[in-house]
Amino acid sequence: MSIRGADSMDGGAARGDQYDDESEDYVGYWEGRDYEHAAEIAAVKRLIGRDGARYGLVCEVGGGFGRLSPVLKEYADRVMMFDPSSKHVGIAHRLLAGHAGVTAHHMHPGTIPLDDGTVDLVSMIRVMHHLPDPGPTLRETARVMKPGGRALIEVANSAHMLNKLRYAKRLRGIPRRPVDIRSAAKAAEGGIPFVNHHPDTVVRQFAEAGLRVEEKLSVSNLRSGTLKQRLGEDRLLAVEQRIQSPLAAINFGPSLFFLLRGDGAAPGAA
Numbered sequence: 001m002s003i004r005g006a007d008s009m010d011g012g013a014a015r016g017d018q019y020d021d022e023s024e025d026y027v028g029y030w031e032g033r034d035y036e037h038a039a040e041i042a043a044v045k046r047l048i049g050r051d052g053a054r055y056g057l058v059c060e061v062g063g064g065f066g067r068l069s070p071v072l073k074e075y076a077d078r079v080m081m082f083d084p085s086s087k088h089v090g091i092a093h094r095l096l097a098g099h100a101g102v103t104a105h106h107m108h109p110g111t112i113p114l115d116d117g118t119v120d121l122v123s124m125i126r127v128m129h130h131l132p133d134p135g136p137t138l139r140e141t142a143r144v145m146k147p148g149g150r151a152l153i154e155v156a157n158s159a160h161m162l163n164k165l166r167y168a169k170r171l172r173g174i175p176r177r178p179v180d181i182r183s184a185a186k187a188a189e190g191g192i193p194f195v196n197h198h199p200d201t202v203v204r205q206f207a208e209a210g211l212r213v214e215e216k217l218s219v220s221n222l223r224s225g226t227l228k229q230r231l232g233e234d235r236l237l238a239v240e241q242r243i244q245s246p247l248a249a250i251n252f253g254p255s256l257f258f259l260l261r262g263d264g265a266a267p268g269a270a
């Protein structure tokens with residue numbers, strides 16, 4: 001598998017290297033979040049392992065420091081992880097050194113440096129919240145997918161149950177457009193976008209990119225300090241695993257995981 005030269009298809013909308021900033025500590029972010037990490041692993045395994053599936057090449061877009069790369073490798077011959085942050089790719093090199101068949105590479109946002117129709121599964125987790133306009137990245141995802149290949153995409157969900165209640169109290173509906181969740185001060189500083197997406201809107205955007213939803217899970221449904229203390233993380237996780245599928249129908253949780261199938265047409269691809 002050759003890695004193509006990188007020419008951005010995202011119109012320069014996102015710099016994508018903001019995690020290189022000294023103030024960013026994404027590795028530290030995961031301290032105390034064992035439940036969320038385990039809930040995501042459970043969702044990943046359930047979706048990509050569906051029907052006993054195995055994959056040749058898996059490509060991770062915005063793979064960060066490689067937190068989930070070894071999990072993906074359990075289902076694949078090879079995992080190529082890409083991220084625009086040099087700091088994250090550097091950490092991933094160290095973290096993944098002992099993992100045969102897993103490699104970490106730098107990418108420019110909006111460009112996956114792989115040839116058309118070469119990837120069996122594209123995984124993009126915790127990246128959509130940095131993409132107020134995910135269209136170009138979704139089209140790029142479809143471009144590299146083999147005909148009939150799959151994508152696993154996580155979406156920060158603006159229509160989760162707590163938000164529905166908050167909006168209902170104000171007699172308002174959840175906006176269909178992406179919602180900026182940064183504080184006013186953070187937004188004024190500029191920096192990396194942080195948005196939640198409406199599930200109906202992203203499903204339409206998936207379809208426009210030629211990606212059809214095969215299955216959806218609602219994830220991190222019990223994200224609460226009180227519940228963690230009262231139930232303990234093991235019990236919390238056991239419940240979480242039972243409810244990820246049924247609660248997906250009402251978009252309950254803060255995070256939605258979509259398993260998508262490509263139609264092979266790769267609209268918009270060069």
Ligand SMILES: C[S@@+](CC[C@H](N)C(=O)[O-])C[C@H]1O[C@@H](n2cnc3c(N)ncnc32)[C@H](O)[C@@H]1O
Pocket residue numbers: 014015016017018019026061062063064065066067068083084085088108109110124125126127130131
């Ligand atoms: C919250 S981290 C998630 C990392 C990893 N997927 C995980 O779940 O642990 C977001 C990652 O997306 C990367 N990123 C930011 N903008 C991006 C873009 N436009 N395309 C791809 N990756 C991007 C960041 O560098 C960062 O490593």
